[in-house]
């Protein structure tokens with residue numbers, strides 16, 4: 696569970712309107728495969744802006760290293776939160792889901808997602824990692840992007856990813872929510 700300061704920053708960050716800038720959107724198109732781009736494009740504006748911010752931080756971290764030209768890690772950054780598509784929650788609903796998950800325990804998410812209405816949406820939101828992984832695999836996205844989407848909030852899964860030394864640390868540090 697991320698700290699409350701992250702939640703507050705995310706809440707106010709999400710209130711900024713508009714899609715990513717045109718040069719960022721063009722960059723995303725150059726990084727993603729057509730199938731990955733199709734999913735990325737369906738995210739709401741603030742999720743796409745978040746994904747670009749995370750991927751730009753990853754790009755910056757890998758600048759002038761052998762990893763700089765490897766678009767798999769940029770794709771992983773751009774696609775890590777695509778599971779949020781499934782809940783269809785707005786800013787207030789997301790903040791509420793996060794607080795409810797913190798209060799009731801994340802283990803409740805699966806039961807909630809089997810219910811109806813807002814309870815179901817909260818459950819789906821809290822399960823966005825695994826839902827994103829499934830969505831990406833079904834779309835034929837690159838393995839690294841699907842695997843990171845599924846693991847990005849679950850530190851115990853990171854060793855099993857088998858990513859090159861240092862990549863997970865960069866991807867995690869770049870994600871501020």
Ligand SMILES: [Fe+2]
Pocket residue numbers: 775776823824847848872
């Ligand atoms: Fe996430």
Ligand SMILES: [Fe+2]
Pocket residue numbers: 745775776870871872
């Ligand atoms: Fe994120």
